[in-house]
Amino acid sequence: MKKIALLSLLSVPLLSIVSLTAFAKPQTITLEVPNMNCVTCPFTVKKALQNVDGVSKAEVTFENKLAVVTFDDEKTTVKALTEATTNAGYPSRVKE
Numbered sequence: 596m597k598k599i600a601l602l603s604l605l606s607v608p609l610l611s612i613v614s615l616t617a618f619a620k621p622q623t624i625t626l627e628v629p630n631m632n633c634v635t636c637p638f639t640v641k642k643a644l645q646n647v648d649g650v651s652k653a654e655v656t657f658e659n660k661l662a663v664v665t666f667d668d669e670k671t672t673v674k675a676l677t678e679a680t681t682n683a684g685y686p687s688r689v690k691e
């Protein structure tokens with residue numbers, strides 16, 4: 596009975612993600628990406644960020660020119676993230 600309850604809990608997507616990252620140290624930062632000048636730019640920036648090892652989530656919005664990135668600080672650094680967007684043609688900096 597206990598086992599069944601546990602399995603049904605794990606099938607909830609959010610809880611599955613939490614259990615997978617239980618031993619990592621996820622950090623979330625917001626980057627300013629001022630060079631984004633049209634609605635397709637965020638896709639390029641998002642792809643560049645997601646290609647960085649350790650990045651679990653990247654939400655990029657054109658309207659406010661921000662990228663919210665969740666990453667494992669044991670696998671990557673903020674510098675690697677800003678470099679990734681810069682290499683894709685979109686220099687970024689950490690939003691204060």
Ligand SMILES: [Cu+2]
Pocket residue numbers: 631632633634635636637
């Ligand atoms: Cu564009």
